[in-house]
Amino acid sequence: xxNDKDLTQMYEAIGISRPVLDFGTAVLEDLADRFxxxxxxxxxxxxxxxxxxxxxxxxxxxxxxTTGYGYNDLGRETLEKVYAEVFGAEAALVRPQITCGTHALxxxxxxxxxxGDELLSPVGKPYDTLEEVIGIRxxxxxxxxxxxxxxxxxxxxxxxxxxxxxxxxxxxxxxLVTIQRSKGYDTRPTLSxxxxxxxxxxxxxxxxxxxxxxxxxxxxxVEKLEPTQVGADMCVGSLIxxxxxxxxxxxxxxxxxxxxxxxxxxxxxxxxxxxxxxxxLGLLGSFYQGLFLAPTVTAGALxxxxxxxxxxERLGFPVIPNGTEPRYDIIQAVTLGTPExxxxxxxxxxxxxxxDSFVVPEPWDMPGYDAEVIMAAGAFVQGSSxxxxxxxPLKEPYAVYFQGGLTWYHGxxxxxxxxxxxxxxGLVQLPS
Ligand SMILES: *Cc1c(COP(=O)(O)O)cnc(C)c1O
Numbered sequence: 568x569x570n571d572k573d574l575t576q577m578y579e580a581i582g583i584s585r586p587v588l589d590f591g592t593a594v595l596e597d598l599a600d601r602f603x604x605x606x607x608x609x610x611x612x613x614x615x616x617x618x619x620x621x622x623x624x625x626x627x628x629x630x631x632x633t634t635g636y637g638y639n640d641l642g643r644e645t646l647e648k649v650y651a652e653v654f655g656a657e658a659a660l661v662r663p664q665i666t667c668g669t670h671a672l673x674x675x676x677x678x679x680x681x682x683g684d685e686l687l688s689p690v691g692k693p694y695d696t697l698e699e700v701i702g703i704r705x706x707x708x709x710x711x712x713x714x715x716x717x718x719x720x721x722x723x724x725x726x727x728x729x730x731x732x733x734x735x736x737x738x739x740x741x742x743l744v745t746i747q748r749s750k751g752y753d754t755r756p757t758l759s760x761x762x763x764x765x766x767x768x769x770x771x772x773x774x775x776x777x778x779x780x781x782x783x784x785x786x787x788x789v790e791k792l793e794p795t796q797v798g799a800d801m802c803v804g805s806l807i808x809x810x811x812x813x814x815x816x817x818x819x820x821x822x823x824x825x826x827x828x829x830x831x832x833x834x835x836x837x838x839x840x841x842x843x844x845x846x847x848l849g850l851l852g853s854f855y856q857g858l859f860l861a862p863t864v865t866a867g868a869l870x871x872x873x874x875x876x877x878x879x880e881r882l883g884f885p886v887i888p889n890g891t892e893p894r895y896d897i898i899q900a901v902t903l904g905t906p907e908x909x910x911x912x913x914x915x916x917x918x919x920x921x922x923d924s925f926v927v928p929e930p931w932d933m934p935g936y937d938a939e940v941i942m943a944a945g946a947f948v949q950g951s952s953x954x955x956x957x958x959x960p961l962k963e964p965y966a967v968y969f970q971g972g973l974t975w976y977h978g979x980x981x982x983x984x985x986x987x988x989x990x991x992x993g994l995v996q997l998p999s
Contacts, residue, residue, distance in 0.1 A: 582918065583983045587990060590997050591983050594877045601873055605866045612788045612862035619652035620859065630852035637846030646854055647842075653858070654822035655796035660832050660842065661806075661820040663850050667950075668784045668805030669696040671819030675803045676700065676743065678834030679778055679827055682714035684742035689733045689766065690758065691721045694751045694782065716740070726756045728766055734773050743778040744770055748786040748794065749896040752968055754887060757895040760790050764797035771798070778827060784808055785896040785952075785970070788865040793822075801827045807951040809897065812857035812864045813973040816850065816948055864953060865897065868971050871955070871978025872899040875969055878982055882995055885964075897953075899969045906930075908994045909965045913943035915985030916957040916969070919977070920945020930961050938962035955981045 570578075570592055578588050629642035637643065643662070650659035665671045680686060686701060698704040702711025711717065718741075720732040746766060750757045758766075767779045780801040781794035787809035795802045804810060806818035821831050832841040847854075876899055877890040885902040888894060903909050913928045923945040930939040939961040946954040952971050955978055959967040972978025989995040 587987045609862045609866035611791050619649045623648045632849030633846045636844045642851040643847050654793045656822040657825045658828040659822040663818045665819030671803045673700045674835045675821050675831050678831035680715045685716045685740040687744045688719045737773050745780050747782040759895045760792045763794050767798040788862045800824050808953050809865045810861050812860035814853040814857035867975035868897040870975045871972040875899045875982045900966050902964045902966045911988045911992050912967050912985045913941045915988035916943035916981045919981040919984040
């Protein structure tokens with residue numbers, strides 16, 4: 568495959584040299600089948616979202632702003648029905664008042680747990696920000712302060728579920744089980760929806776009335792099914808990741824059973840008010856349109872992750888997931904081995920950003936981390952990680968975590984820019 572002359576010139580104009588572009592093109596040649604599969608999933612999910620919008624008769628009146636209490640917000644109520652439909656759930660809470668993914672998870676947990684209950688994670692340590700929500704790290708306002716205890720069963724060394732350990736950990740007080748779909752920034756494998764189904768079925772066989780919640784961050788629309796379609800009582804995520812399609816400026820969602828969503832709503836607003844209040848302030852157009860674009864945006868991010876894996880794997884760097892294994896989220900880790908390479912990689916991603924491309928990222932002491940962290944992000948929405956971004960702590964093994972890309976072409980350019988920067992600084996040698 569040869570690149571078109573105009574395209575080659577355009578890549579050169581943006582700062583990507585011929586050898587880097589040619590190397591990228593050669594890597595891409597082997598990815599055609601993978602990309603076709605991703606497109607098929609995106610097509611399926613596009614129809615799923617479209618059908619939900621048609622069924623609930625979405626109309627431009629639903630994009631109108633409400634203010635104050637936000638009583639009878641038709642747009643909000645319809646959007647929540649559309650989300651419930653897409654996630655195969657009875658109900659949903661989709662609100663700009665939910666600040667982020669951590670907040671959505673915190674609302675889902677604290678709304679559905681009571682003093683004396685126990686929370687169980689059967690898949691190891693949850694995402695960093697949940698440690699303070701749960702009280703794994705002592706924190707004011709945590710569930711632990713309200714008398715909710717926590718138990719954890721780690722995955723087996725091969726990534727499998729420790730069924731015997733889980734059975735032993737479930738007790739009378741076990742009220743809610745939290746299952747994180749994505750590995751996040753851990754090294755365990757991400758769970759497929761199929762494996763989540765198996766885990767939930769097992770938990771139900773031990774204790775039928777336990778609430779199963781899935782932290783769905785980074786997983787939405789990667790597969791054809793969502794966890795609420797295979798038995799989860801709640802699916803929770805952030806709208807500045809996959810389901811916001813890059814257009815939501817803020818927000819989180821919880822989809823699930825009427826009972827669980829009701830409890831979460833009473834925590835988000837107030838007992839007695841629940842889902843009935845919550846103005847949408849004119850933001851709903853972007854919520855609907857973002858959801859509509861989410862399947863193709865997620866597909867672009869997935870292609871970008873797979874491209875990055877194959878580029879860096881071919882150059883001899885360890886990558887998780889590897890270049891060929893199936894994907895269940897949009898995060899790519901590349902172990903670069905030295906601080907210089909980690910910094911150069913992030914510089915390249917930053918230079919490819921549509922916003923703040925002229926900024927040079929520097930490592931800094933971020934609160935809550937035990938090493939300096941470097942981050943590259945030039946996003947339209949602050950902190951949005953469905954937009955192209957990369958970060959990593961400056962410590963062994965100098966791994967970079969890479970995710971997002973609102974379009975595949977932008978993701979591709981970002982990865983090529985990272986490689987260009989590494990080559991320019993003499994930190995990587997292209998195969999001849
Ligand atoms: C991003 C993420 C969260 C937290 O979401 P924020 O929007 O950053 O608060 C929780 N769990 C997982 C797996 C995530 O990827």
